[in-house]
Amino acid sequence: MARIFNSMRDGIGFDLILVGAAMVFLLALAGLPLVYNILMSFQQVDMFTLGELFRPLAGFTNYVAVVNAPEFWLVTRNTLIFVFASMAGQFVLGFSLALFFAQKFPGAATIRGLFLVSWVMPGLVVGAIWSWILAGDFGVLNTILKAMGIIEAPIFWKSDPNFSIWAVVIANIWLGLAFNMLLLSVGLAAIPRDLYEAAELDGANAFQRFWTITLPMMRSTIGAVLSLGLIGTLQQFDLFPALTEGGPANTSNVAGYWAWQMSFKLYDFAKGATISVMMFVLVLIASVVYVRSTRHEVRG
Amino acid sequence: MSAQIELSNIDKHYGAFHALKNVSLSIEKGSFVALVGPSGCGKSTLLRSIAGLESITSGTLKIAGQTMNGVPPRKRDVAMVFQSYALYPHMTVEENLTYSLRLHGVGKPEAKAKAAEVAATTGLSALLHRYPRELSGGQRQRVAMGRAIIRNPKAFLFDEPLSNLDAALRVHMRKEIRALHDRLGATSVYVTHDQIEAMTMADHVVVMRDGVIEQQGSPLELYDRPVSKFVAGFIGSPAMNFVPGVIGPDGMTVALEIAQSLSLPLAKRQEPGRKVLVGLRPEHLVIGEPEQATLRLPVAVVESTGSMTFVTTSTEPEMTVVETRRTLVRPGDTIGVSIAPNQVHLFDPATEKAI
Structure with missing residues (x-):
């Protein structure tokens, strides 16, 4: 007994306990549900087999059914628009803001800190706020656009099939902007000042300095931000119930929300699980890119 | 050019x-x-x-x-x-x-x-x-x-x-x-x-x-x-020694305010009785027989690098002498030191400018 206690104090057993605790946590709360989800996507699940672990196998019929569902291609298109437009918006605006706040002016750090407000706000609250801003009849956005003469008639952002997915994209860009800006700011701050001075003396103008110094030095940060952005966007759920509920007629529905609808509104757990597994593969690819980009960090 | x-x-x-x-x-x-x-x-x-x-x-x-x-x-x-x-x-x-x-x-x-x-x-x-x-x-x-x-x-x-x-x-x-x-x-x-x-x-x-x-x-x-x-x-290494002193009555010598000192001859006539700061480069001080030297200094530390010997005196303020010849000086000894008149630097104690 004393020996076990000593070995723990020496750190030989203690590190195993620490690793073990983390592994148990991961397995119980992430590993098992994942395996169960994959298992379920290959089973026939209905109200009568809901409580069982081993149900009749379905092979790939769930996958075939999901792909053949009438809304499948619409949801795929929406998911792609949602993911890439959100990421592009978050990244470009986030990078611009990070560059802006990297300039030295009074209050730069304070104002940058205030931007975090959007990040600490719950998605449902953000959704509710944007729901008012985007409202077709009394929304602020329409009022501004009309006052500036950009539009003549109000746009019904949330109920017009042409705009509904963009309503969620706009809200999501706002939600993820601060996170992008913050990570990119950290990356910018890590670039030594004298590299810019050397480049300036070598004859580089502001644009050339950005292109030949900032961007290459930010490679790993940009890789991390983009992969985290992809994961975060695919995971995004709160904005959908708050803004459009995937409608009208699935024109703003994306894979994540569709999976939730399948499982918890239609109680078709097998199809819900199938959609999640398909998304999981995408997230896995993004994660590999993320891990690789952080591992290849080049500094100094 | x-x-x-x-x-x-x-x-x-x-x-x-x-x-x-x-x-x-x-x-x-x-x-x-x-x-x-x-x-x-x-x-x-x-x-x-x-x-x-x-x-x-x-x-x-x-x-x-x-x-x-x-x-x-x-x-x-x-x-x-x-x-x-x-x-x-x-x-x-x-x-x-x-x-x-x-x-x-x-x-x-x-x-x-x-x-x-x-x-x-x-x-x-x-x-x-x-x-x-x-x-x-x-x-x-x-x-x-x-x-x-x-x-x-x-x-x-x-x-x-x-x-x-x-x-x-x-x-x-x-x-x-x-x-x-x-x-x-x-x-x-x-x-x-x-x-x-x-x-x-x-x-x-x-x-x-x-x-x-x-x-x-x-x-x-x-x-x-x-x-x-x-x-x-x-400028110069080791750094120059600075010692307070007073110009002698004839204006051609300076007396140092450190123990066992004699007067140093000067190259140029100065105002008699003026208080000055005397600057002596360690490498310009030459160790000789105490009887023939102009300064007699008690030795505190002797450090030899082989090619050079650094002698630090126990005067207040302490002085450093650099000797390139082999020397048998030991701590506690009294050494005689001479310096050429044109190698004595004088500074005003208040303005610290050269005189």
Whole structure:
């Protein structure tokens, strides 16, 4: 007994306990549900087999059914628009803001800190706020656009099939902007000042300095931000119930929300699980890119 | 010879801090000028002002006859070697060298040929495809030099380029930089806090203190005729001894206020009875027989390096004597020390200026 206690104090057993605790946590709360989800996507699940672990196998019929569902291609298109437009918006605006706040002016750090407000706000609250801003009849956005003469008639952002997915994209860009800006700011701050001075003396103008110094030095940060952005966007759920509920007629529905609808509104757990597994593969690819980009960090 | 860099009445304020005070300096074409002084004296600020990395509050800065106030660094055609080297970590040595050429639209084959040529002069030929992180400190230093040389600029600016190297390499690079300067016929401004670097490398040394040029001249001028106690103490190693004294009644001798002392003869007549600060370089003090010497000093510490012996006295203030001959002096002994009259420096105790 004393020996076990000593070995723990020496750190030989203690590190195993620490690793073990983390592994148990991961397995119980992430590993098992994942395996169960994959298992379920290959089973026939209905109200009568809901409580069982081993149900009749379905092979790939769930996958075939999901792909053949009438809304499948619409949801795929929406998911792609949602993911890439959100990421592009978050990244470009986030990078611009990070560059802006990297300039030295009074209050730069304070104002940058205030931007975090959007990040600490719950998605449902953000959704509710944007729901008012985007409202077709009394929304602020329409009022501004009309006052500036950009539009003549109000746009019904949330109920017009042409705009509904963009309503969620706009809200999501706002939600993820601060996170992008913050990570990119950290990356910018890590670039030594004298590299810019050397480049300036070598004859580089502001644009050339950005292109030949900032961007290459930010490679790993940009890789991390983009992969985290992809994961975060695919995971995004709160904005959908708050803004459009995937409608009208699935024109703003994306894979994540569709999976939730399948499982918890239609109680078709097998199809819900199938959609999640398909998304999981995408997230896995993004994660590999993320891990690789952080591992290849080049500094100094 | 024409002035390649001409500074007239330069002032620089950082808020309330007055970093450069009415600095005027003329740097001849082809000369090697060292800016030297303790940290915070403004030498780096002056260099960065020449480069354009700092703006000057008032005064005129000319490079090759053109006024450069407000001209951005990239249009000044000067190259700088940074203390940190500031190599681009994401570029190979070759890309680092050719960066400025590529920015100026030089074609790839020509840039490559130029890089090979510069690599040969700086001993980097075998390293062209390595990244800076794969190089040693000395090699990085060479890349930083090469990056400056390849552009053939109007002036080279060095900001303490050797301070990150170990002592042996520093001595070696000192000679290499100077040789390179001579070979290229370049104009160089070199900032250092190390007076030995300044003395050994430069044609013209500028000693700065608190944003003011304290004295400038050739290295030996500064050594032989320092204008103030500050310059006298800063130039020369080990540092000059300073001892309070009083001019004798005849005006041709000075009595030192330390134990067992006699008077030292002076080269020039001074005001009798005047209180002075006497500066004696350790290497000018010659140890001899106590009876024939002008000063008798009790010995506290004897340190020998083989080629030289450093003798520290137990006087107040203590003095250092450097002896190049073998000596049998031991702590507790009393040594006799002489000095030539023209090697005695006198300073005013209040203003610390040379008399």
